[in-house]
Amino acid sequence: MKIEVFFTPAEAATVDLEGRVAVVIDTLRATSTIVEALANGARGVLPAPSLEEAIRVAQNIGRSEVLLCGERRSLRVDGFDLGNSPLEFTEDRVGGRSLVMTTTNGTPAIVAGSAARRVLIASFLNLSAAAEAVASDGGPVAVVCAGRERRFALEDAICAGALIRRVAAAAGLDEGGGDWNDAARLAAEYARGMEGSLETVLRGTAAGRQLIEAGLEADIAYCATLDRHRIVPELRDHQMTL
Amino acid sequence: MKIEVFFTPAEAATVDLEGRVAVVIDTLRATSTIVEALANGARGVLPAPSLEEAIRVAQNIGRSEVLLCGERRSLRVDGFDLGNSPLEFTEDRVGGRSLVMTTTNGTPAIVAGSAARRVLIASFLNLSAAAEAVASDGGPVAVVCAGRERRFALEDAICAGALIRRVAAAAGLDEGGGDWNDAARLAAEYARGMEGSLETVLRGTAAGRQLIEAGLEADIAYCATLDRHRIVPELRDHQMTL
Numbered sequence A, B: 001m002k003i004e005v006f007f008t009p010a011e012a013a014t015v016d017l018e019g020r021v022a023v024v025i026d027t028l029r030a031t032s033t034i035v036e037a038l039a040n041g042a043r044g045v046l047p048a049p050s051l052e053e054a055i056r057v058a059q060n061i062g063r064s065e066v067l068l069c070g071e072r073r074s075l076r077v078d079g080f081d082l083g084n085s086p087l088e089f090t091e092d093r094v095g096g097r098s099l100v101m102t103t104t105n106g107t108p109a110i111v112a113g114s115a116a117r118r119v120l121i122a123s124f125l126n127l128s129a130a131a132e133a134v135a136s137d138g139g140p141v142a143v144v145c146a147g148r149e150r151r152f153a154l155e156d157a158i159c160a161g162a163l164i165r166r167v168a169a170a171a172g173l174d175e176g177g178g179d180w181n182d183a184a185r186l187a188a189e190y191a192r193g194m195e196g197s198l199e200t201v202l203r204g205t206a207a208g209r210q211l212i213e214a215g216l217e218a219d220i221a222y223c224a225t226l227d228r229h230r231i232v233p234e235l236r237d238h239q240m241t242l
Helices: A030-039 A051-061 A106-113 A124-137 A154-171 A182-191 A195-204 A206-213 A217-223 B030-039 B051-061 B106-113 B124-137 B154-171 B182-191 B195-204 B206-213 B217-223
Strands: A003-006 A021-025 A044-047 A066-072 A098-102 A118-122 A141-145 A234-236 A239-241 B003-006 B021-025 B044-047 B066-072 B098-102 B118-122 B141-145 B234-236 B239-241
Touching: A003 A154, A003 A182, A021 A106, A021 A124, A021 A154, A030 A044, A030 A098, A030 A106, A030 A118, A030 A124, A030 A239, A044 A106, A051 A066, A051 A098, A106 A118, A106 A141, A118 A124, A124 A154, A141 A154, A154 A182, A154 A195, A154 A206, A154 B182, A182 B154, A182 B182, A195 A206, A195 A217, A206 A217, B003 B154, B003 B182, B021 B106, B021 B124, B021 B154, B030 B044, B030 B098, B030 B106, B030 B118, B030 B124, B030 B239, B044 B106, B051 B066, B051 B098, B106 B118, B106 B141, B118 B124, B124 B154, B124 B217, B141 B154, B154 B182, B154 B195, B154 B206, B195 B206, B195 B217, B206 B217
Parallel strands: A003 A141, A021 A118, A021 A141, A044 A098, A066 A098, B003 B141, B021 B118, B021 B141, B044 B098, B066 B098
Antiparallel strands: A044 A239, A118 A234, A234 A239, B044 B239, B118 B234, B234 B239
């Protein structure tokens, strides 16, 4: 089973994703938040690559018809309804609503992955469900890590490694081998043994430290929770739904 | 001590390298070959970003005055004097000569690093000498991994990790901490324990497997040798010298 991990969207852009199932990961916090929103009944999440585009899409649909969500420098954008904290996306707030979302790293990664045959959304919150969906698809896999400001982010690498270890287990395959790329092999090996201390590890990453400084450390504990939900958001017609 | 590792030249290009000491690593094989060439008496190595540019530079200097070196798909370029195998760069062939070199991944990484205050060249062959030079410089460090075709390469990550562990030791500092980026922390942690089996690890990487297929597996063993030379090539006036 061909499994490749890309630590940044730019790396994913160097290969042809056509025919693959892409899994997009932005552990802190966009893909965790998308999972949470859909688990709590949001109708769909439209990713937008920029603030301007998010506002334009919201106005096209009808500003009061959608919730505008997203962050810059970890914080909710002025005039937006919600930020990028999974704890905000409660059933009360998002149930039955359509969301338009833009985040610094997550939404560009979703856009980068969108050339793939399928685009799934993963985080620790839905890790096992996402792995089972990938294994049952059976096609070649491209895990696209959002990274942080176009650079490597440790929390995404660990989540990618934990994911593909579960994919291998669900598919009854050995880890690694010739059809896993270097990044997949490193990520899987590094993730092994980290799962017992996810919150501690995530707090120590650059993204984790930035969240703590911004007063958002509760988000880290939340995003470090394994398998809270058994759902897998998928991008279809420019929108993530279940 | 601020230490950042960038797994690809594109990641390094997202930050301002001014004021930093950059260390460029292309373990298989460009920086290993540059170290070997200078250790064997080459006068200097001029990196060129493309075949066309390498040929143009060589013709400007005088084709017979220089050795044209480099590879595409691991193999010596037609009409070039040498390829990119460190074993070719003997004292007989390169002693006293000026070299113009172009390789798929290594020379673009050197060009990417060239915005830094200093640009040093590292490989396993000169690992401890490079680490000591970095530690005694004392400035912020940017390790630029060449990667492979604009993607992550495991052998460069391990070499980067082994390097910065030695930098920390030489500077009397603990590994990691807030002023190491996520990639530096992963690389250092992963490299620990790999040093006893470098050749095996390098053979299993994507670059290693490509060299084996091309009949160049002796290069892997050579490039996996720790501290064969006590020299540190440095880029000055567009040329790497001692």
